[in-house]
Amino acid sequence: MQNLANQILKQDIRAIARSISLIENETDISQKEALIDTLHPHCGNAIVWGITGPPGAGKSSLLDRFIEHLRQSNKKVAVIAVDPSSPFSGGAILGDRLRMQKHATDDGVFIRSMASRGHLGGVAGATADAIKVFDAAGFDYVIIETIGVGQTEIEVMELSDIVLLVLVPGLGDEIQAMKAGVMEIGDIFIINKKDLDGADRLKSEIEYVLSLKDSMESASNHSICMTSATQNDGIGDALAQIHSYFSSLHDDGRLAQKRKERIEKELKHIATTKIMASANRFLNIDQRLNDWVEEVFQKKASPYKLLNKKIGEFLQELNWQ
Amino acid sequence: MTKKIRILIAKPGLDGHDRGAKYVARALKDAGYEVIYTGIRQTPDAIVKTAIQEDVDFIGLSLLSGAHNELFPKVVDLLKLKNADDIIIFGGGVIPESDIPGLKEKGIRAVFTPGTPIKDIIAYIESAK
Secondary structure, eight states: HHHHHHHHHOOOOHHHHEEEHHHOSSOOOOHHHHHHHHHGGGGSSSSEEEEEOOSSSSSSHHHHHHHHHHTTTOOOOOEEEEEETTTTOOOOOGGGGGGGGGGGGHHHHHHHHEEOOOOOOSOOOOHHHHHHHHTTTTSSSEEEOOOOTTTTTOOHHHHSSSEEEEEEEOOOOOHHHHSSSSGGGSSSEEEETTTTTTTHHHHHHHHHHHHHHTHHHHHOOOEEEETTTTBBBSSSHHHHHHHHHHHHHHHHHHHHHHHHHHHHHHHHHHHHHHHHHHHHHHHHHHHHHHHHHHHHHTSSOHHHHHHHHHHHHHHHHOOOO | OOOEEEEEEBBBOOOOOHEEEEEEEEHHTTTTEEEEOOOBBBBBHHHHHHHHHHTTTTEEEEEOOHHHHHHHHHHHHEEEEEEEETTEEEEEEEEOGGHHHHHHHTTOOOOEEETHHHHHHHHHHHHHO
C-alpha cells in the first residue's frame, strides 16, 4: 500500500488510475482505507470545483474551455466526470470526456469518467476519495462534473470549495429558479449559450432570486456570468469571477469552515456506514429479512415494534443498555 | 462488491462513421459494462492515454476506412511502451477476412466484422476478462 501511495505522490498516471478503480470497486476495503489514510497528510492543496446544471446546459463544453485557460497558466487539472449507471443492467455510457478529448494527450490533464453505480445525489460514492487521490498527486484543480439531473443534485456542494451552476435559457420561468434545491447550491451562476433568446431574461430572473437571498445572508456575494462555450466567449471573465470568489472564501475564513464541514460529513458518513455494516452482521438482517417480511405481511407483527424489539435485543447483547 | 468491467470504445484515424461504434457501446452498456466513448478522429496516443487514465480492461477499436492494418497495431505498440499491455484490444469494422490473421499476430485479440451478433462480442468479453 505504501508503494501505491508513493507512486501516487510521484504522480504516476497508472497508479492514480488504478487506485481510483480500487476505491470504486470496493473489492478490498481495508486496502482502500489504508491508501486514503496514507494520502491524507498530503491532501488539502487542490482547489475543488463542482460543476452542475441540467443535462445539455454545456457543462462538459465549458469545462473544456476552463481547462484550456487553466493550462495556459500551467495549472494541473484533474476532472471527475460522473454519468449515471443503468438501474437495470448496471452498465453505463460515460461520454462526458468526448467534449474534452482534445486534452487527452496533455500530461497536465487527467480526466476520469465515473459511473454513479446507484449512488444518488449527482455524484458517485467513490468521488470523495477520488478527489483525495488527485489532491495528493499534486493536481492544482480537481473539478467534479455531476450527472446533471436536477433538484436533488446537492451532494457536490459537500465535496467542493466552489459550486458552478450552469444554466441555459429556455428551461422554464422564474418559479423554477425559486424552487428549493439546486439553485441554492450555486456559488457562481453561469448562463451558458448566452447567444440564445432569453439569456438576458434568465439573468434578470436569477438576479431577482439572488437579491432576495442576499438580503438575508450578509456574507453571500454571488456572481452571475454569461458565456458561450462553443464560441469561446466570456470564459476569461467567468474564470476571473471564480478566482476572485475563491480568494474571498480563503481570506474571510469561509474556506476553512467549508472544509471542516466537509470533514464532519465525511466522518459521519464513515461512522454510519461502519455501524450499519456491523449491525447488519450481528442482526443477520439479510438472512432474517424473509421471515420478518412474512410476519409483517401476515400482520403478525408491525414494522416499528418488530425492529425496535430486535435492535433492543442486539444492544442488550452488547451491554449498551 | 465485484469489480466492474470497463471498456473503451474508440475510433482511431480520420474515419467519421461511428454508428457501429455507438451501437456496440450501447449494447455493452445494456450488458452491464461501463463503456467510455471517445468520439471520432482519435490518435493512437490519445486512445492509449485515455485507456490508462480510465483504467479500462478492454479497448474496442472501430475503423471503416481501411487504415486498420496501420492504426490498430500502433495502439498495441503504444500500450506496450507504457507497460499497459495487460489491456485487451479487440477490433471491428470493415475489415477483410484476409487481414484478420495479420492483425491477430500483431496483438489484436479478436476482430468482429459487420453482421456479428452482439452476443458474440459479449461472449468474447466474458471469456477474456
